[in-house]
Amino acid sequence: MKRKHLIRLGAGAGAVLGAAALAWAGTAANAQDNSADNDFGAQVIGGQPAEEGQYPWLVGLGSAGEGTPWERQFCGGSVISETVVLTAAHCVEGTEDAAELVVFSGSVDLESDAIVETAVSDFHIAADYNDPVAMANDWALLLLSEPVDVEPIALSAEPEEFDALETAGWGNTGEEYPVVAEWVEVPFVSDADCEAAYPGEVDAASMLCAGDLANGGVDSCQGDSGGPIMTPAGDEQILVGIVSWGYGCAEAGNPGVYGEVADFDEDIAAVLDEWGVLA
Template sequence: MDKQRKHLIRLGAGVAAGLGAAALAWAGTAANAATDAPESDFEAQIIGGQPAEEGQYPWLVGLGSPGEGTPWERQFCGGSVIAADVVLTAAHCVEDASAGDLVVFSGSVDLESDAVVETAVADLHVADSFNDPVAMANDWALLKLAEPVDVEPIALGTEAAAYDALETAGWGNTGSEYPVVAEWVEVPFVSDADCESAYPGEVDAASMLCAGDLANGGVDSCQGDSGGPIMTPAGGEQVLVGIVSWGYGCAEAGNPGVYAEIAGFAGAIDEVLAGWE
């Protein structure tokens, strides 16, 4: 099975105009990775999650294209506000885009809410080391917004650590639809060793982390969630530890979700932010 990036344009909704052939090519081949997956005994449902409440993840934003249509119709990736005018997302969401091709939707987990604020992107930085040393390594990008958003930023996790569980959220495929209201799910942390065993030769432990139920599957991020956050669990101040990146299918046993691990490139992020000040 081919490796699936998790940022595909949703079926039946708007096309992310201006993002180029690379984004569109994925839509024809893997718009729902679950259709290619081996049959299993769980129902792909994010997958296995539930709707997020307003204010649960104030830093969660949708990334989309400008133009006509609702934010839900134009959203194709997620992102996290890490400063009043900066969003962190996945490199593969924007590698073929320019700043003018992008907008950010903030202010509500409901992409059809009147509370959603659409903000233009003024500048864009894709990681210089994206796809090095292996495909999808260093899968991060920064968006400089045209104006600040009234959103609580999330702190970055700058030290690699092992966790019992993490939380991820977004507007991606639930197995049956692309929801209007963002969904979230708790996913078990997967060690680097187990991650590398699941994907031999494809994991860069320095810039990737894995999460998911290895034994049973059933919980995961999926297409449309790319660029969104994976965080420490609720309770106290949450910390952003990774970015939804790739995986084989969605929520399959033995195939955990792979996330860009912020601790591996926190210094590079700081350098870009310093240059934007």
């Protein structure tokens, strides 16, 4: 079974051509269509539509140019300061110019009049991305051309402190690409169980797993890449991870794998300092 990057391959193309014909040629050139190799429904599996204001920091990453936000959005991200978005490295690897990228904020509904499109002026991909194993240190930062009026999410929670986490995004439902982001609660999976599920493919320092190991049924999936996995709803949610990869979607024994933000704190702070951004 082939590894599946959890990345959207272009909503507009998918709506017209169908999943088997997708071939995104923009910033996500490393992505692959696995519809012929894996039996899965590409979506936030087992979830429900997010309410406005539920995840104010959740943004869509898209391509600059013509088309609606729904047509151009291909990954997710999290606002960590008014001018910086944290996303997955595999969402932007292959990007030659920051001007290729835009961020959609202000609503969980990509067709809402409240959506704000903001240009990206610079980006940083983790220097140790894909080291020591493929997809390790799967994080990147986007510097926005102007501030967004969005509540940032705090960083640095140890995920093992929580029995369950929440993830959200605009992944394909298998029938259509949803206009409104969906969210789902996923059980935390220990490092030992994560490594047992994916022998030789997990870097426990920079990755965490979440999902129902025994039964499946809840997961992030293609289209959710770069988006957040967070502590449960409460007084202040904290970002613990970044949607990264997995085998299949919501399959028993194959949890979703996420970049573990606590491991990147110092490196993220260094980039923000270089950009002159207050953390």
